[in-house]
Each structure stands twice: as C-alpha cells, then as structure tokens.
Amino acid sequence: MSDATALPGAPRIGSPAGPATERATCVLAPNPSAMTLDGTNTWILAEPGSDRAVVLDPGPEDETHLRRVAETVERAGRRVAYTLLSHGHQDHSGGAARFAELTGAPVRALDPRLRLGDEGLAAGDVLTAGGLELRVIGTPGHTADSLCFLLPADNALLTGDTVLGRGTTIIAHPDGRLGDYLDSLRAMRRLTEDEGVRTVLPGHGPVLRDALGVIDYYLVHRAKRLAEVENAVEDGYRTAPEIVAHVYADVDRAVWPAAELSVLAQLQYLREHGLIPPDAPDGAPSE
Known part of the structure; x- marks a missing residue:
C-alpha cells in the first residue's frame, strides 16, 4: 500500500x-x-562479465513479462542460475512456476510451498552465482x-x-505482524550503518538513494x-472501517x-502490549 508521501532520496520518477x-537491472511488470x-x-x-544471473520476484503470471525477463537475461549472454522470491504475494510470485519452465532454473523461497527445486532460503544464507554475492x-x-537481500x-x-x-x-494481518515489522525495520537500520547500505531497490516504485533516511521515515511513520x-x-x-476512515x-x-x-495488526499490537484494554475492538463489525 502506498500513500502520496515522497520518501527521502526518492527521485521524481516512476x-x-x-x-x-x-549489478541490478529492473524489468517492470505491466x-x-x-x-x-x-x-x-x-x-x-549479475556480476559484470558473468554468464549467470539471479532473478528476484518474476512477478505475476503474465507471459509477455516473463518472456521479456528471460530474453533480457539471454541477450546479456547469461542464463538464470535460480529465481528468488521476496515473499509469496501473487504480484511477486505468481509467475514463478512459468518462469521456471521458460528458464529451467529452480525457485528458492522461505515458504516451502513456493519452492521449485531442492533448496530454499533462510535468514543468514549467503547466495552466490557467477561471482555475485547476496545475503538473505x-x-x-x-x-x-x-525477506530482503543485501547486495554488498x-x-x-x-x-x-x-x-x-x-x-x-x-502489514498484511493476520499473516503479517506489526511487532515483527518494527523489529525488521530496526534490523534494516542497523544494516545501513554496519554494512554501509545506501541504496534501496524496492519491489515497487523508484530506486531510493538514502536508505537510512527512508528507514528512519518508516519508523517515524x-x-x-x-x-x-x-x-x-x-x-x-x-x-476497522471506522478507524480507517478516521x-x-x-x-x-x-x-x-x-x-x-x-x-x-495495529489493534493486535496495542492489545498485546497493554496499550488498549483486552476487550477493546478487534476490528470486526459491531453486531
């Protein structure tokens, strides 16, 4: 979900x-x-000069887009070593099975249900392909x-x-949880300081060149x-509809x-932390 806020380091482009x-090239899904x-x-x-590439989030099941991604890799003289999924939402993962058919490359994901091949993903993994290094x-x-992926x-x-x-x-309740999300933002903030991360390559929207500023904005927001x-x-x-409208x-x-x-997700977090009474509204419509 997006509001109209301009984030720190965001160019005025789509x-x-x-x-x-x-090492990172974007193909925008339609x-x-x-x-x-x-x-x-x-x-x-892909590492410059390498004959192998990694694809992150092939996108929805759109044949034209999936073929365009595969052809972009091929035109660069490369083959897809494997495909990664940042998470299971269909706008990121829906085309993964078809992309695997087009490229012959396995699909690696945290969720075992989304994997195609023998290997998954876990936090702390270090992935390599043709000299490229990614950290999960x-x-x-x-x-x-x-998941996020560090391209050091x-x-x-x-x-x-x-x-x-x-x-x-x-925060995609009930699967998503606000407490986990805040912990993740704080961990990402530490990463910007410890690893010198400057650039955010997001799943939607423009590239951001001030990673620390963006994450600080997210925490404040x-x-x-x-x-x-x-x-x-x-x-x-x-x-929940009343609270959203307000x-x-x-x-x-x-x-x-x-x-x-x-x-x-916010109501759940507030109840769990004793910031609103246990019998406060859970977001369900009133009888």
Whole structure:
C-alpha cells in the first residue's frame, strides 16, 4: 500500500527500467494499481562479465513479462542460475512456476510451498552465482515469509514489499505482524550503518538513494499511525472501517480495504502490549 508521501532520496520518477546499479537491472511488470504502484519490479542481478544471473520476484503470471525477463537475461549472454522470491504475494510470485519452465532454473523461497527445486532460503544464507554475492536478511512483518537481500558489492538492499519506493507498505494481518515489522525495520537500520547500505531497490516504485533516511521515515511513520489508532480507540471508534476512515483519511480510498489489514495488526499490537484494554475492538463489525 502506498500513500502520496515522497520518501527521502526518492527521485521524481516512476519505477526503474533498466540498470539501477552496476549489478541490478529492473524489468517492470505491466500490473500497475493502487497497491502495486507502477507495477512489480522484477530484478535481474549479475556480476559484470558473468554468464549467470539471479532473478528476484518474476512477478505475476503474465507471459509477455516473463518472456521479456528471460530474453533480457539471454541477450546479456547469461542464463538464470535460480529465481528468488521476496515473499509469496501473487504480484511477486505468481509467475514463478512459468518462469521456471521458460528458464529451467529452480525457485528458492522461505515458504516451502513456493519452492521449485531442492533448496530454499533462510535468514543468514549467503547466495552466490557467477561471482555475485547476496545475503538473505529475514524481515518478517509485511508477511511472515518476507525477506530482503543485501547486495554488498553495490551497497544496496533489495526490499520486496518491506520498504517501497514510494509511500508505505501494509502489514498484511493476520499473516503479517506489526511487532515483527518494527523489529525488521530496526534490523534494516542497523544494516545501513554496519554494512554501509545506501541504496534501496524496492519491489515497487523508484530506486531510493538514502536508505537510512527512508528507514528512519518508516519508523517515524509507523509510530505516528500507531498513536493515531490508539487515540481513535480511546475516542470510541469501534470497527476497522471506522478507524480507517478516521486515521487514513489522507490515503487514497482505493487502498482503504488494505489499510484495514494494517489497522487489525495495529489493534493486535496495542492489545498485546497493554496499550488498549483486552476487550477493546478487534476490528470486526459491531453486531
């Protein structure tokens, strides 16, 4: 989900098309919407001069897009070593099985149900292909299976839906949990300091060149929204739609249904931390 906020380090353009860093090239999927912004960013990752590539998030099951990604890899004189999934939402993973048919490459994911091949992914894994190195960073919160990928040679972090290139993301309750998401943002912030990460390569929206500024913005934004939901409960708002209409009035109505998921996650977090009474509304419509 995105609002209209311009993030720190964001250029005034849409999603990237073509090279974004020395090792990362974007192919934009033709699935724009209020939820996906300009579309899904499919990332082709390869070491300069290598004959192998890694593809992150092949995108939806769109034959034209999947063939375009495969042809982009082939034109560069490379083959796909394996495909990675940042998480299981269909706009990122829906085309994975067909892409595996087109390329013969296995699909690796945290969720075993999404894997095609013998290997999965886990936080802390170090992946290599033709000299390229990627480090798997566990970042649950948007979904339970969300991962980010550190590309240390480019001081870049591929963030899937955990951090978007424009606006903010949803907490996809009940699979996503706000506490996990806040922990993930804090871990990503430490990564920017410890590993010198400067560039965010998101799953939707433009490349961001101020990783620390963006993550700090996300942390402040989440704290602000959480306080607003807490105040809304204290003011007597009883259901998730009521809270969304009050708290998310500044956000495009097209994403209000998704905002309800974030509200449910925030209510759960507030109850678990004793910030609202246990019998406070759970977001369900009143009888």
